[in-house]
Amino acid sequence: MRQIDGYTRTCGLIGNPVEHTMSPMIHNTLAEREGRNLAYMPFHVENGNVKAAIEGAYALNILGLNVTVPYKSEVMKYLAETDETAQRIGAVNTLVRTAAGYKGYNTDMPGLYRAMCSEGIRLKDEHVILLGAGGAARAVAFMCVLEGAKKVYILNRTLDKANQIASEVNRLLETDCVTAMEMRDYASLPRERKYLAIQATSVGLYPNVEDVVIQDKDFFEMLHTGFDLIYRPANTKFMSLVKEAGGQAFHGLKMLLYQGVIAYELWNDISVTEEDALIVYEKMKA
């Protein structure tokens, strides 16, 4: 990092916990590559202190903040403005300073899209199987439709939650291409084509790396590609099963990279080169 001086702009992360975050590495590396006088710090914020943290950050002239678990929805109450897409998703992970206060964005979703583009995965006219119906899956469902997926099948253990997301996305985006079903009913999906599957459940999160939300070989044979939002270990159980069945598989580390890159671009009003992004990615993988 550059020497901090009176001109240094500060950005940071609020969440609980924040100890294992890679965000300081992403942002400080980008700033260093660019020779930009910016420093990024993690801030552990206790439950109940989110409003005070946002107000305090603004008073301290902090340029921007990332927001992580568990505050991505709560933080929306304390913003001057929220970007339309973030509002639809119902989650904000990036705050950008404006004259009136912070404006909230969601860069997780475009981050995933950019990660997919970078891996050569297309969403346009694609038939997508989305596993899960939590906060992450909700954002992915919006993204798939906004990026032109032809069909999105949300498969979840609890049908109600999948139904809720499907009807909300269909209503807000004026489409009928999102369908909900119980996960165990996957066999009733049309078989005349192969699918892109996006794994957005919390099953398989470290340290439970041997867990996988669906085991059946039969299911994995329906896929041409599997994208796991989980990125640790580098080869998740879900990815192994996709590859064993002959598909190509990716993990979520590039999504994490690009959600940071997009936040950095918003704060500094620039475009990060792919070369710089990939240098950061190498560091993240190390």
Ligand code: ATR
């Ligand atoms: P996030 O915000 O990361 O998406 P979440 O909102 O807690 O996390 O959602 C977790 C997702 O993982 C849900 O889809 C959940 O399924 P249910 O809606 O049925 O709870 C899914 N999930 C968690 N544990 C699971 C398990 N053991 N088997 C199947 N799905 C599971």
